[in-house]
Amino acid sequence: MVAFAQSVPGAVLILGGGVPALAGTELGPRMMVFLQSVLSGVLVGGVYALIGIGLTMIFGVMRVTNFAHGELVMLGMYLTWGLFHWLRLDPFLSIVLVAPALFLWGAFLQRAFVNRVLDALPQNQILLTIGLGLVMSNGVMLAFTSDYRILTTSYSSASYDLAGISVSKPLLYAFLVTVAITVLLYGFLLRTDTGQAIRATAQDREAAQLMGINVRWTSMLAFGIGAALAGAAGALISPTYYIFPQVGSAFTLKAFVIVVLGGMGSVVGATLGGVIIGLTESLAAVYIAGGLKDLVVFVLFLALLVFKPSGLLGKTRA
Amino acid sequence: MLRIDKLNFSYGDLKVLWDVDLEVRDREIVTVVGANGAGKSTILKNVSRLVRPSSGALRFGDVDLRRLASHEVVELGVVHVPEGRRIFPEMTVLENLRMGSFPRATRQDRARNIERAFTLFPRLKERQKQLGGTMSGGEQQMLAIARGLMGNPKLLLLDEPSLGLSPLLVKNIFEIIREINRQGTTILLVEQNVYQSLRLASRAYVLETGRVVLSGTGAELLDNAHVKKAFLGM
Numbered sequence: 351m352v353a354f355a356q357s358v359p360g361a362v363l364i365l366g367g368g369v370p371a372l373a374g375t376e377l378g379p380r381m382m383v384f385l386q387s388v389l390s391g392v393l394v395g396g397v398y399a400l401i402g403i404g405l406t407m408i409f410g411v412m413r414v415t416n417f418a419h420g421e422l423v424m425l426g427m428y429l430t431w432g433l434f435h436w437l438r439l440d441p442f443l444s445i446v447l448v449a450p451a452l453f454l455w456g457a458f459l460q461r462a463f464v465n466r467v468l469d470a471l472p473q474n475q476i477l478l479t480i481g482l483g484l485v486m487s488n489g490v491m492l493a494f495t496s497d498y499r500i501l502t503t504s505y506s507s508a509s510y511d512l513a514g515i516s517v518s519k520p521l522l523y524a525f526l527v528t529v530a531i532t533v534l535l536y537g538f539l540l541r542t543d544t545g546q547a548i549r550a551t552a553q554d555r556e557a558a559q560l561m562g563i564n565v566r567w568t569s570m571l572a573f574g575i576g577a578a579l580a581g582a583a584g585a586l587i588s589p590t591y592y593i594f595p596q597v598g599s600a601f602t603l604k605a606f607v608i609v610v611l612g613g614m615g616s617v618v619g620a621t622l623g624g625v626i627i628g629l630t631e632s633l634a635a636v637y638i639a640g641g642l643k644d645l646v647v648f649v650l651f652l653a654l655l656v657f658k659p660s661g662l663l664g665k666t667r668a
Numbered sequence: 669m670l671r672i673d674k675l676n677f678s679y680g681d682l683k684v685l686w687d688v689d690l691e692v693r694d695r696e697i698v699t700v701v702g703a704n705g706a707g708k709s710t711i712l713k714n715v716s717r718l719v720r721p722s723s724g725a726l727r728f729g730d731v732d733l734r735r736l737a738s739h740e741v742v743e744l745g746v747v748h749v750p751e752g753r754r755i756f757p758e759m760t761v762l763e764n765l766r767m768g769s770f771p772r773a774t775r776q777d778r779a780r781n782i783e784r785a786f787t788l789f790p791r792l793k794e795r796q797k798q799l800g801g802t803m804s805g806g807e808q809q810m811l812a813i814a815r816g817l818m819g820n821p822k823l824l825l826l827d828e829p830s831l832g833l834s835p836l837l838v839k840n841i842f843e844i845i846r847e848i849n850r851q852g853t854t855i856l857l858v859e860q861n862v863y864q865s866l867r868l869a870s871r872a873y874v875l876e877t878g879r880v881v882l883s884g885t886g887a888e889l890l891d892n893a894h895v896k897k898a899f900l901g902m
Binding site: 543546547549550553554556557558559560561562563564565 | 716718737738739742743747748749750754755756757758759763766767768770771775815819
C-alpha cells in the first residue's frame with residue numbers, strides 16, 4: 351500500500367532532529383535527548399489522539415470504520431490554509447470555523463451515504479468510505495492542484511526553551527487546544543443527556559432505541575463530531591505539516607492503528623493510543639532512524655494484535 | 669389501550685406470527701404465555717417497532733403504531749423492557765436510570781422517578797455507582813425494570829423478567845410487577861413461567877407456534893385442561 355511508505359513530512363522538520371543546545375545543563379546530554387523526544391512525542395500524540403477519538407466514536411456508534419477519516423483531517427488543513435491565506439485568520443482561531451464546517455460536512459456524509467450501509471457487509475462499508483476519501487482528496491487536487499502548501503505563521507518555527515529542552519510553539523499550542531477539546535468532549539459524553547445517548551447507542555443500539563433515543567440522529571451526530579475533531583486536528587497541525595491533497599491517507603492509517611491499539615470504540619483508549627503512537631514515533635526517529643519510525647509503529651501494532659487483540663482498553667466481544 | 673389485529677410477521681422465509689389478535693385494556697396485567705420460540709417476544713418487538721410486521725394493525729389508543737419509529741413509541745408512553753435485560757454495560761446504575769428518562773417530557777420527573785426506583789429496589793440504591801455490566805443477573809433485571817419505569821410508561825412491555833433468576837428472586841419480581849400495576853401502570857407480560865404469570869394476570873393468551881390458541885382470564889386458564897397438561901405438568 352502506498353500509504354505505508356508515505357510518512358508525514360513536515361513534522362520531521364521541527365521535531366525529528368530536535369537536539370537542542372545542551373551545553374551547561376546539569377542533566378547529561380543523553381538524558382536531554384530522551385526528554386526532548388518524549389516531550390515532542392507527547393505533543394504530537396495529543397493531536398493524533400484527537401484524530402483517533404473521532405474515528406473511534408464513529409466506529410463505536412455505527413460499527414463502521416471511516417477510511418475517509420484522514421481526508422477529513424486534510425479538508426480541515428486546507429480550510430485553515432484558505433482562511434489564513436485569504437483572510438489572514440490565525441490557524442488556532444480558525445478552529446471555531448473549521449470544526450463546525452467539518453461537523454456539518456460529516457453529518458451530511460453520514461446522512462447521504464454512510465447511513466445507507468449500516469447493515470451492509472463490512473467490505474462494502476470499507477469500499478464506501480474509501481471511495482468518499484478518494485472523492486475528497488481528488489476534489490481538492492482539482493481545485494488546488496497537488497502542490498504542497500505551507501502555512502507559515504510568525505511562530506511556525508519558534509520554540510520555548512525549557513531548561514534546555516526546546517518546545518515548539520505551534521505544537522505546544524496545538525497540544526493545549528487538544529487537551530481543552532478532549533476535556534470538553536469527555537464532559538459532553540459523561541454529563542449531558544445527548545452525550546450519554548451517544549454512549550448508550552454505542553453500547554447497545556437496540557436498547558438505546560427502547561430508551562426513546564433516535565439512533566439515526568445519534569449516528570449523524572457522532573459522525574459530525576468525529577469529522578469536527580478531525581477538522582480541528584487538521585487546523586491544529588496546519589502550521590507544522592505540509593498541506594497537500596494526499597496527506598490524509600497517512601492520518602487514516604495512523605488513526606486506525608490508534609483506535610485498534612486503544613480498543614475499538616473506546617474513547618479513553620484512543621486518547622491513550624494517540625499519545626503512545628506519538629511517543630513511539632518520536633523515540634523511534636531519534637533512537638532508530640527517522641525513516642523507520644512508521645515501521646516501528648506498525649511492528650508495535652502487530653505485536654499488540656498478537657498478544658492483546660482486543661486492544662489496551664477494549665472488551666473482548668462475543 | 670393496545671389493540672393488535674391479525675398481526676403476521678416473518679423473519680425472512682420463516683413465518684413466526686400468524687393472525688395474532690391481542691388486546692390490553694387500561695390498568696390490566698395481560699400475559700402471553702407459551703413455549704420457547706412460540707413468538708412471544710416477537711409480539712413485543714412489533715409493538716415497540718424494533719421489527720416491521722408483514723401485515724396487521726397495531727394501535728395504541730387512537731395512534732397507529734405502524735407509522736412510528738421506536739423512539740416515538742417510547743414518547744407515547746409504551747416502554748419495552750427487553751429480554752436479556754440489555755443494560756448498558758459500561759454505564760453506572762444511575763446513568764442507566766437516567767437513560768430511561770431520555771424522552772424530553774419525562775426529564776422533569778427524573779429525580780422523583782429515581783427515588784421511586786430506589787424505593788422499589790433498595791438494592792439499586794446501594795449499587796448506584798456500580799457499572800451495569802458488573803452486576804448479577806437479578807440486579808440487572810431489577811435495573812432493567814427500574815429503567816423502564818423512568819420513562820413514565822402508560823403501558824409497560826415486560827419480556828421474560830423471570831428468566832435465569834433464582835426461585836426467591838422470581839417471586840420477588842412478580843410481587844414488584846403487581847405493585848407497579850397497583851400504582852397505575854398497565855402491563856403486557858411475556859413469560860415462560862406459566863404458573864406464576866397466570867396467577868398474576870387479569871387476562872392471558874396462550875401462544876403456540878405463532879398462533880393464539882387460547883385466551884381468557886388468568887384463573888380460567890389455570891383451570892384449563894390443555895394448559896395444565898402442556899405447561900403445568902399436571
